[in-house]
Amino acid sequence: MKRSQFIKSSCTACAMFALPGITALLMESCASVPMVKVKLDTTVKEFTIPIAKFEKSKLVIVRVKNFAFDLLIIKKSETEFKTLELKCSHEDQPLTMSNKNIYCTSHGSVFDFEGNALKEPASKPLKSFKTKLVNRVVIITLR
Numbered sequence: 001m002k003r004s005q006f007i008k009s010s011c012t013a014c015a016m017f018a019l020p021g022i023t024a025l026l027m028e029s030c031a032s033v034p035m036v037k038v039k040l041d042t043t044v045k046e047f048t049i050p051i052a053k054f055e056k057s058k059l060v061i062v063r064v065k066n067f068a069f070d071l072l073i074i075k076k077s078e079t080e081f082k083t084l085e086l087k088c089s090h091e092d093q094p095l096t097m098s099n100k101n102i103y104c105t106s107h108g109s110v111f112d113f114e115g116n117a118l119k120e121p122a123s124k125p126l127k128s129f130k131t132k133l134v135n136r137v138v139i140i141t142l143r
């Protein structure tokens, strides 16, 4: 490849990443959200997360052993939590997230932290699970 061709193709690739939307998406997805790995108590279908996991972040990703998709636990207030399954309601693909929302890289759907679909093709909300705080422990029930 000639030098001029190399520069032209390199600049085209850089220009694609310089688009504001793509740059913002890449930067947002780099934000660190803590991840916790847990094992499910299969008799009661529950697992727990210590409240201390939310000291530095209002969001915690949970990977449950033998569960197909990660979960996102959101600290909504000092006493209120919400758990969403990170599975797209359009065609069951895994979701990723930023500090602003949850999105699907398969076809571009976007969800808020309540699990509502903000952008199609997904139109249904994300699946959520019962989540409560008891004695400084967050209890999530997967029933």
Ligand code: FES
Pocket (backbone or CB within 6 Å): 088, 089, 090, 091, 092, 093, 104, 105, 106, 107, 108, 109, 120, 121, 122
């Ligand atoms: S699978 Fe997520 S938008 Fe299609």
